[in-house]
Amino acid sequence: MNLKNIAVFIFLSATLSLQAQKIKKDSIAQTTLITDRPDATESPNSLPKGFWQYEGGFLYSKDKGESKGIEKTVYNTGLFRIGIIDNLELRLGYNVINERQEFLDVTLRSIKSSGLDPMLFGFKTTFRQGKDGKADLGFMGHIYLPFTASKDFRPQTTAVDFRFSISHVLGVHSNIAYNIGMQWSADLSEMAYLYTLAYGLSLSDKWGVYLEVYGDLPETNASKHYWDTGFTYLLNNYIQLDATVGSGITTDQAILFSTGLSVRFPR
Numbered sequence: 001m002n003l004k005n006i007a008v009f010i011f012l013s014a015t016l017s018l019q020a021q022k023i024k025k026d027s028i029a030q031t032t033l034i035t036d037r038p039d040a041t042e043s044p045n046s047l048p049k050g051f052w053q054y055e056g057g058f059l060y061s062k063d064k065g066e067s068k069g070i071e072k073t074v075y076n077t078g079l080f081r082i083g084i085i086d087n088l089e090l091r092l093g094y095n096v097i098n099e100r101q102e103f104l105d106v107t108l109r110s111i112k113s114s115g116l117d118p119m120l121f122g123f124k125t126t127f128r129q130g131k132d133g134k135a136d137l138g139f140m141g142h143i144y145l146p147f148t149a150s151k152d153f154r155p156q157t158t159a160v161d162f163r164f165s166i167s168h169v170l171g172v173h174s175n176i177a178y179n180i181g182m183q184w185s186a187d188l189s190e191m192a193y194l195y196t197l198a199y200g201l202s203l204s205d206k207w208g209v210y211l212e213v214y215g216d217l218p219e220t221n222a223s224k225h226y227w228d229t230g231f232t233y234l235l236n237n238y239i240q241l242d243a244t245v246g247s248g249i250t251t252d253q254a255i256l257f258s259t260g261l262s263v264r265f266p267r
Contacts, residue, residue: 035262036079038230038242040214041177041198044138044165046126047083050267055079057242057260065252069102077260079120087127091142093120097153115150118159118186136167144186155186163194173202183216192218208232213249225249228256238264 034045037055047053059074079093095117102110122142130136141162146155163181170176179196196214203209208231215225228246235241243259 033234033237033240033262033264035232035240035242036081037077037260037262038232038244038258039196039198039210039212039228040226041179041196041212042124042138042140042163042165043177044126044136044167045129046087046089046124046138047081047264049083049086051083051264053081053262053264055081055260055262057258059256059258061256062254063248063252064254071100071102073098077258081124087125089124091120091122091124091140093122093142094148099152113152115152117149117153118144118146118155119148120144124165130167130169133169136165138165139163140165146186157186159186160184161194175200179214190218190220192216206234208234212246215249222250224251226251226253226256230258238266 034043035053035055036042037057056076056078059072059077061070061072063070063072074095074097076094076096078095079091082090082092084090096115097117098112098114100110100112120142121144122140124138124140126136126138128134128137139162142160144159146158149155161181161183163179165177165179167175167177177196177198177200179194181194183192183194184190185192194214194216196212198210198212198214200208200210209229210231211227211229213225213227215223217223226246226248228244230242230244230246233241240262241259242261244257246256247253
C-alpha cells in the first residue's frame with residue numbers, strides 16, 4: 001500500500017471515528033460567522049451542530065511562462081459546510097471553470113476547456129477552542145472525486161489533502177493563523193508539503209483586512225510560493241462579502257483576483 005492509499009484510509013477512518021466527539025461550545029460561537037474564504041488559510045473552527053454555510057464567488061487568475069500561458073476563470077468556487085455534531089463538519093465543494101491555455105511556441109495555438117473540477121468531499125474537526133490565551137486547533141481532510149468532473153478536467157486518480165489549522169489571537173483586533181499539511185495531486189504520485197500563514201486585522205465591527213503567504217513544497221519538483229491580500233465586510237451576523245488580489249512569488253502566476261460572499265443559515 002503506497003502513501004496515497006494510506007492517506008485515503010486515514011481520511012475515511014478519521015471521518016467515521018470523529019462522529020463520537022462531543023465538545024460543548026458557548027453561545028457566542030453558535031452565532032459568530034467564521035469563514036474559510038477568501039484566503040488560502042483554513043480556519044480551525046468547525047460549524048456548530050445543526051448549522052450549514054455556503055461560501056462561494058468568482059476567481060480569475062493568469063499564469064504567463066516562457067512557453068505557455070494559462071488564463072483561468074472560475075465562475076463559482078462553491079463550498080458547502082454542514083455542522084453534523086459539535087466540533088465536526090462535513091464539506092462539499094465544486095468549481096465551475098473556463099480555462100484557456102496558450103502555447104507560445106511557433107504554432108501560437110490555444111486550447112479552451114470548460115466544465116467542473118473534481119468535487120471535494122471532506123471534514124473538519126476542532127480539537128480545541130482557544131481560551132485564556134491558548135490557540136484554536138483544528139484538523140481537516142479532503143478527497144477530490146474524479147468521476148464528478150467534466151471530461152476536460154477529469155483525472156485518472158483521486159487527489160487527497162489534509163492539514164492542521166492553528167489560530168492565535170494577538171490582541172483585541174488582530175490574529176495570526178496558519179496551516180501545515182500534505183497533499184497528493186491527481187495523477188501524480190509525488191507528495192507535497194503545504195503551508196499557509198495569514199495575518200488578520202479588524203478595522204471595525206464590519207471591516208477586516210488580511211495579508212497572507214502560502215505555497216507547497218513537492219518532494220522532487222520546485223516549490224511554489226504565493227502571496228495575497230484582501231478585505232472582508234460583514235453585512236450582518238450571517239452574511240459576509242470579500243475580495244482578494246495576489247500573485248506568485250516563485251511561480252508564473254501574474255495575477256489572481258477573487259470576490260465572493262459567505263452565508264450562514266441558522267437552524
